Amino acid sequence: MASDLKNLSVFSTDELPDISQRRFAILVSEWNAEVTEALFDGAYQTLLQHGAKPENIIRGNVPGSYELSLGALWFAQRDDIDAIIALGCVIQGETKHNDYINHAVAQGLTNVGLQTGKPVIFGVLTPNDQQQALDRAGGKHGNKGDEAAITAVKMLGLQEQVYSKF
Ligand SMILES: Nc1c(NC[C@H](O)[C@H](O)[C@H](O)CO)[nH]c(=O)[nH]c1=O
Numbered sequence: 001m002a003s004d005l006k007n008l009s010v011f012s013t014d015e016l017p018d019i020s021q022r023r024f025a026i027l028v029s030e031w032n033a034e035v036t037e038a039l040f041d042g043a044y045q046t047l048l049q050h051g052a053k054p055e056n057i058i059r060g061n062v063p064g065s066y067e068l069s070l071g072a073l074w075f076a077q078r079d080d081i082d083a084i085i086a087l088g089c090v091i092q093g094e095t096k097h098n099d100y101i102n103h104a105v106a107q108g109l110t111n112v113g114l115q116t117g118k119p120v121i122f123g124v125l126t127p128n129d130q131q132q133a134l135d136r137a138g139g140k141h142g143n144k145g146d147e148a149a150i151t152a153v154k155m156l157g158l159q160e161q162v163y164s165k166f
Pocket residue numbers: 029031032063064065066067088089090091092101
């Protein structure tokens with residue numbers, strides 16, 4: 001479903017888990033900072049709105065989206081981090097560089113989640129241009145940061161369900 005058909009900031013909040021004691025790492029790429037800072041604001045506020053405590057949210061910056069995977073691994077290896085939200089914006093350039101970054105970071109973040117068993121959320125925009133990025137960082141299509149944060153919350157809820165006793 002394309003973003004044209006679904007606002008990134010509209011989601012069901014039914015049956016969300018208690019996250020008051022949960023600890024989150026939010027990784028932010030420094031490339032396209034106007035966009036990634038808006039993504040961070042969305043993710044951070046969404047976590048607070050759904051019960052997370054400010055003292056349980058840690059932020060880390062990486063130079064670019066390509067570095068999100070390693071940053072996510074470092075946080076995921078900490079015993080005091082329950083979920084990682086990785087935020088970036090890779091705008092299509094003149095060459096195929098964006099394709100290589102996008103594929104690397106998508107696969108890298110997936111691998112970190114599978115390797116550690118912790119929710120590692122792909123909050124990376126891969127737009128064709130700046131306007132498409134802004135539309136998805138608080139613009140007409142909502143905020144990908146909101147979506148990434150609620151995805152982390154929902155995955156923690158699934159984790160609780162899976163590992164709870166009958
Ligand atoms: N062009 C963009 C980049 N490029 C930088 C890479 O992510 C990486 O930091 C570099 O290749 C060194 O390893 N990063 C973005 O996040 N967004 C871009 O549009």
